[in-house]
Amino acid sequence: xxxxxxxxxxxxxxxxxxxxxxxxxxxxxxxxxxxxxxxxxxxxxxxxxxxxxxxxxxxxxxxxxxxxxxxxxxxxxxxxxxxxxxxxxxxxxxxxxxxxxxxxxxxxxxxxxxxxxxxxxxxxxxxxxxxxxxxxxxxxxxxxxxxxxxxxxxxxxxxxxxxxxxxxxxxxxxxxxxxxxxxxxxxxxxxxxxxxxxxxxxxxxxxxxxxxxxxxxxxxxxxxxxxxxxxxxxxxxxxxxxxxxxxxxxxxxxxxxxxxxxxxxxxxxxxxxxxxxxxxxxxxxxxxxxxxxxxxxxxxxxxxxxxxxxxxxxxxxxxxxxxxxxxxxxxxxxxxxxxxxxxxxxxxxxxxxxxxxxxxxxxxxxxxxxxxxxxxxxxxxxxxxxxxxxxxxxxxxxxxxxxxxxxxxxxxxxxxxxxxxxx
Numbered sequence: 510x511x512x513x514x515x516x517x518x519x520x521x522x523x524x525x526x527x528x529x530x531x532x533x534x535x536x537x538x539x540x541x542x543x544x545x546x547x548x549x550x551x552x553x554x555x556x557x558x559x560x561x562x563x564x565x566x567x568x569x570x571x572x573x574x575x576x577x578x579x580x581x582x583x584x585x586x587x588x589x590x591x592x593x594x595x596x597x598x599x600x601x602x603x604x605x606x607x608x609x610x611x612x613x614x615x616x617x618x619x620x621x622x623x624x625x626x627x628x629x630x631x632x633x634x635x636x637x638x639x640x641x642x643x644x645x646x647x648x649x650x651x652x653x654x655x656x657x658x659x660x661x662x663x664x665x666x667x668x669x670x671x672x673x674x675x676x677x678x679x680x681x682x683x684x685x686x687x688x689x690x691x692x693x694x695x696x697x698x699x700x701x702x703x704x705x706x707x708x709x710x711x712x713x714x715x716x717x718x719x720x721x722x723x724x725x726x727x728x729x730x731x732x733x734x735x736x737x738x739x740x741x742x743x744x745x746x747x748x749x750x751x752x753x754x755x756x757x758x759x760x761x762x763x764x765x766x767x768x769x770x771x772x773x774x775x776x777x778x779x780x781x782x783x784x785x786x787x788x789x790x791x792x793x794x795x796x797x798x799x800x801x802x803x804x805x806x807x808x809x810x811x812x813x814x815x816x817x818x819x820x821x822x823x824x825x826x827x828x829x830x831x832x833x834x835x836x837x838x839x840x841x842x843x844x845x846x847x848x849x850x851x852x853x854x855x856x857x858x859x860x861x862x863x864x865x866x867x868x869x870x871x872x873x874x875x876x877x878x879x880x881x882x883x884x885x886x887x888x889x890x891x892x893x894x895x896x897x898x899x900x901x902x903x904x905x906x907x908x909x910x911x912x913x914x915x916x917x918x919x920x921x922x923x924x925x926x927x928x929x930x931x932x
Contacts, residue, residue, distance in 0.1 A: 512606055513602050513605065513606040516605075516606050516609040516610060516613070517589060517605075517609070519609070519613065520609055520628060520631065520632070521628065523626065523627055523628040523631065524627075524628045524868070526625055526626075526627050526628070527627070528627065528629070528654065529627050529630075530654075530655065530658035530659070531658050532658060532660065532662060532663055533624075534619070534624050534625075534626050534627075534630055535626075535630045535633060535634060535660040535663055536663055537619065537624060538612070538615060538616065538619065538626060538630065538631070538634045539634050539637065539663060541615050541619075542611075542612070542615070542634060542638050543641075545634075545637045545638045545640070545641030545642070546637040546641075546663050546664050547665070548640075548641040548644075549579070549640055549641060549645050549646060549647060549648050550646060550647045550648075550666075550667045551647065551648045551649070551650050551664040551665070551666045551667065552567060552647060552648075552649045552650065552666055552667060552668045552669075552670060552772065552776070553650045553652070553661065553662070553664055553666040553668070553669050553670070553696050554567075554649065554650065554651050554652065554669075554670040554671075554672065555652040555655070555656040555659075555669075555670070555671055555672070555693045555694075555695075555696045556670075556671050556672025556673055556674055556693060556706075557672070557673060557674045557675040557689070557693075557815055557817065558672060558673045558674075558675060558761065558815055558817050558818050559672040559673060559706075559761055559762075559764065559765040559768070559818075560651055560652065560670075560672045561582055561651055561795070562757060562761075562762060562765040562795055562798060563670060563672050563765050563768050563769055563772075564580060564582055564649045564650075564651045565580065565582070565757075565793055565794075565795040566755075566757075566765060566766055566769035566789065566790060566793050566795075567649050567670075567769045567772055567773070568580040568594070568649045569789040569790070569792060569793040569794075570769060570773055570781060570785055570786050570789030570790065571647060571649070571773075571781065571789070572596045572597070572789070573785045573788045573789040573792070574778075574780050574781040574782070574785040574789075575780065576646055576647060576778070576780060576781070577595065577596070577644070577645045577646050577647075578595070578596070578645060578646065578647045578648065578649065579593070579594065579595050579636075579639075579640040579643070579645040579647070579648040579649070580593075580594040580595075580648070580649050581593055581633070581636040581637075581640070581648060581649070581650050581651060581661070582651040583629070583632070583651065583653055584916055584917070585920075586796060586797060586916060586919060586920040586923060587920055587923060587924065589605065590602070590605060592632065592636065593605075593635075593636045593639055593640075595640070595643055595645055597794075600639060604639065608635040608638060608639055609635065611638070612631055612634060612635055612638075616631055627660075629653050629660055630660045633653075633660040633661055633663075634660075636648075637664075647667075648664075650664055650666075652693075652696065654682070655682050655689075655692040655693060655695070656692055656693040656694065656695040656696040657691075657692050657693075657694075657695020657696070658692070658695070659696075662695065662696055665698055665701075666696070666698060666701060667701070667776065668701065668702055668703075668704065668772060668775060668776050669696050669697050669698065669701055669702070669703045669704070669724075670703070670704045670705070670768065670772050671693055671694065671696070671703065671704070671705040671706070671707060671711075671715060672706055672764075672765070672768060673706055673707065673708070673711075673764070673817060674686065674689055674690050674693055674707065674711050675689075675815050675816060675817040686710055686711065687710060687711075687713075687714055690707075690710070690711040690714040690715065691714050691718070694714055694715045694718040694719075695718075697715070697718050697719050697722055697724055698722065698724070699722040699723055699724065700722070700723050700724060701722075701724050702724065702725050702726075702727065702775050702776075703715070703719055703724055703725065703726040703727065704726075704727050704729070704768060704771050704772045704775050705726055705727070705728050705729070706728075706729040706764055706767075706768045707728065712728065727771060727775050729764065729767055729768050729771050733748065733749055733767065733771075734746060734747060734748045734749070734763060734764070734766075734767035735747045735763065736760050736763040737752060739758060739759070739760055739825065739828070739829060740758065740829065741758060741801050741829060742756070742758065742801075743755050743756045743757055743758050743762075743791075744757070744758060744759070744760070744762050744763060744766075746762075746763050746766050746767060746790075748766070748767050748770050753766065753770070753786070753787055753790050753791075754787070754790065754791040755790045755791065755793070756790065756791050756792055756793045756794065756795075757793060757795050757798045757799075758798060758799040758800070758825075758829070759798055759799040759811075759821065759822070759825050760821055760824065760825050761818060761821045761825075762798065766790050769790070770786055770790075773786060796810075797810045797811055797812045797916070797919040797923075798811060798812065799811050799822065799825060799826070799829075802923070802926060803926060806901055806904055806909075806910065807830070807908075807909040807910065808897070808909070808910045808912070808926065809826070809830070809909060809910070809911045809912070810911075810912045810913070810919050810922050810923060810926075811911060811912065811913040811919065812913065812915065812916045812918075812919045813849075813913050813914070814840060814841070814844050814849075814913075814914060814915050814916070815844070815845070815848075815849075816845050816848030816849060816851075816852060819848065819849045819852035819853050820852045822852075822853065822913065823852045823853050823855075823856045826856065826911055827856055830909045830911075831907065831908075831909075832858075833857075833858045833905065833907070833908045834857055834858060834908045834909050834910070834911060835857060835858065835859045835860070835861065835900040835903060835904060835908060835909075835910050835911070836853060836854075836857040836859070836860050836861070836910075836911050836913070837861045837863060837893070837896045837897055837900050837910060837911070837912040837913075837918075837922070838853070838860065838861070838862060838863065838876060838880070838912075838913055838914040838918070839862070839863040839864050839865040839870065839871075839873070839876065839893055839896075839914045839915055839917070839918035839921070840865075840870075840871050840876055840914040840915050840918070841865065841867065841869045841870060841871060841915050841917065842869050842870070842871045843869070844871070844914075844915070846871060846875070846876055846879045847879050849879075849914065850876075850879040850880045850882065850883050851882075851883055853880075853883075853913075854880045854882070854883025854884040855883050855884065857884060857911075858886065858905075858908070859884070859886040859887075859888070859900070859903055860877075860880045860884045860886065860887045860888070861887075861888050861889075861890055861896040861897075861899055861900050862874070862876035862877035862880055862887060862888070862889045862890070862896075863876070863889075863890050863891065863892065863893050863895075863896035863918070864876070864891050864892075864893075865893065865914075865915050865917035865918040865920075865921055866892075866893070866917065866921050867915075867917045869917075870915075870917065873889045873890065873891045873896075874889050876889075876914075877889040893912070893918055893921035893922055893925060894921070894922075894925035897910065897912060897922060897925060897926070
């Protein structure tokens, strides 16, 4: 085990402390690091569906315009380095190892003082320190969970963005849509513009929060954009009468791309022109959003994990890949597996329920039981790789395998596929 692996092992060991909502520890860690979050402008993005895609699209547009922009997202698919990017470049191993080495003694000193930091609190501070020292101008910041008490909410953004909100993380964020929306809207800051793609009930919450803080909300209206076409490589979007190619597939990406365009309009940076928006949307590389990763046999990997997203995927996948097909699905314990099953189960010929390699993974047999109410052919395989292999063995002519349910499931699938030798 090399030094980076040892450092990451220590960092990941902090997951045992679980999730903790609150900003005090993050603020204190950042204070001891020199408050690096104040050294750049930020665009802060929260929501239940599409927030990662919106972050990636905004970052791609800004980078295309020649702006030195960072991107902080979570979790990662294959490598921790994916969480911190500047332009097209992920943080390199040396820089990552050095960041952990600098933060660890501070974190251990704080723990000795009764302030135990979580994995995400330290990771967020590391990212902000990295972007500060790399002298980026903007950082596009994806919230981890919620918003109001999420560790990322220490930034003072130039723009806040809220993507569609649905019921999720109820044990932490609330049991109703209004309660969850209130937590997400907690990223809104005084006198700071807001862009939101929200339904009526959420709008009431967002508008009230913004009004209290003197901030203007710019809502993405349904009549401003529409999906023109969708294929395996992406979509075509109509926004305000103009058509744009978007390099991520799925109908939900129409709203995400439109949100990114509106965000750039509201931000009002004169360096960002129409050609930058067009090329940024078209060239955006954001993996595992209904992504075709192999043709032998045809395999799509996706990260949908909410009922709202699953309903879109249930419409999109058959329209692009035809009827039938096999679904491999593994989800986390805090997700609405019954909602996922009711949306996805009826549109697949066969379901293989599995379990992501995570201590938060839902047992494969529990996933299988949920899907048995919505599909006649359900099989359980505990390991993601074994589940994909079983799906391959049962494919019929012209069918495709879809792997989805969690970013962790997607990562497991990509690792297994990279090792597999096609027959």
